[in-house]
Amino acid sequence: MVLMKKLYNISKANKHLKIATTAMICDENPEKNLQKMTNFIEEIKQNHPHVELIVFGETIHGWFFNFKKTAEYHHKIAETIPGKTTDIMSKLAAQYNVYISFGINEKEKEDFYNSQVLIDPLGNITAVHRKRAMRESFFTPGEKPVTVIQIKDIKTGIVICYDVQSKEVNKTLRKSKLELIIHSLADDKDPRWFGIGFLSRSYDAWLINANRFGEEGGHYWNGWLTITNPLGKICISGKEKEQYLYYEIGIVEQNSIIKAIRRMYVRLGRIFHVIRNLDLALSIVFDRFKIKKKKKQNTKS
Numbered sequence: 001m002v003l004m005k006k007l008y009n010i011s012k013a014n015k016h017l018k019i020a021t022t023a024m025i026c027d028e029n030p031e032k033n034l035q036k037m038t039n040f041i042e043e044i045k046q047n048h049p050h051v052e053l054i055v056f057g058e059t060i061h062g063w064f065f066n067f068k069k070t071a072e073y074h075h076k077i078a079e080t081i082p083g084k085t086t087d088i089m090s091k092l093a094a095q096y097n098v099y100i101s102f103g104i105n106e107k108e109k110e111d112f113y114n115s116q117v118l119i120d121p122l123g124n125i126t127a128v129h130r131k132r133a134m135r136e137s138f139f140t141p142g143e144k145p146v147t148v149i150q151i152k153d154i155k156t157g158i159v160i161c162y163d164v165q166s167k168e169v170n171k172t173l174r175k176s177k178l179e180l181i182i183h184s185l186a187d188d189k190d191p192r193w194f195g196i197g198f199l200s201r202s203y204d205a206w207l208i209n210a211n212r213f214g215e216e217g218g219h220y221w222n223g224w225l226t227i228t229n230p231l232g233k234i235c236i237s238g239k240e241k242e243q244y245l246y247y248e249i250g251i252v253e254q255n256s257i258i259k260a261i262r263r264m265y266v267r268l269g270r271i272f273h274v275i276r277n278l279d280l281a282l283s284i285v286f287d288r289f290k291i292k293k294k295k296k297q298n299t300k301s
Helices: 001-009 030-047 070-077 085-096 161-165 166-173 192-198 256-276 278-300
Strands: 015-025 051-054 099-108 111-119 123-132 147-151 154-160 180-182 208-218 219-222 225-228 234-238 243-251
Touching: 001 256, 015 030, 015 225, 030 051, 030 243, 070 099, 070 111, 099 154, 099 180, 111 147, 111 154, 123 154, 123 219, 154 161, 154 166, 161 166, 161 180, 180 225, 192 208, 192 225, 192 234, 192 256, 192 278, 208 243, 219 256, 225 243, 234 243, 256 278
Parallel strands: 015 051, 015 208, 051 099, 154 180, 180 208
Antiparallel strands: 015 243, 099 111, 111 123, 147 154, 208 219, 208 225, 225 234
């Protein structure tokens, strides 16, 4: 603990951001989800008046899976940006003087995107990040690996769920020298916090995860969510219920020597984390191999 404090002493932070991240139960009806998002924002502001950023998960305005009609369903609920949902979120952002980020099914002409929106405290849409590493053929892949923006004076990147398994996205996240990463999720579980333990030690940045919770048409999401610091420590976490987490992050400016030592410490921590959870690491590698093999077979056929 003493070493960690020396390597990243939050009390010496010169930039701060008060964040709330959510795990929300979603309804099949987007209208009900929009109302629930509104309720979340109002509750968070009531309990934490100084919150500056509220984050919702991937495609949070609808179900993620919907049996065999998934493509039809996602196309049906898709909206333009700007559109109804962004208009309402913009008004709430301006009313409560807060950044709001949320996932949505976006429609642009004939294309459909899995997108994450960021709205600033003036109600302006400042970023629309489109998921790139698509597993669902009914979505069009986005063009950017990562969308980089400023939240206050903090350099922030936006990435969506499965994209972090892409080599290009990973490389961009590391090269961008971000201070904060918004990671929007539709992820059902993370046993022993293995995935987040690895990711949080990968980018030298604060990492926010926002997710969904509950059963959607036979698929269960356990609602895991976390906020982790640049040392890879889980500062706050939760799962198995609909909730939000509130935390104030701090960005610490450090000289090059301390930075180098800190990065070495974090990389070693990542190696030990994998060794301690080798069974999970091997299962992930095996699953990726099966996915690649299936893709090749589909291409040949």
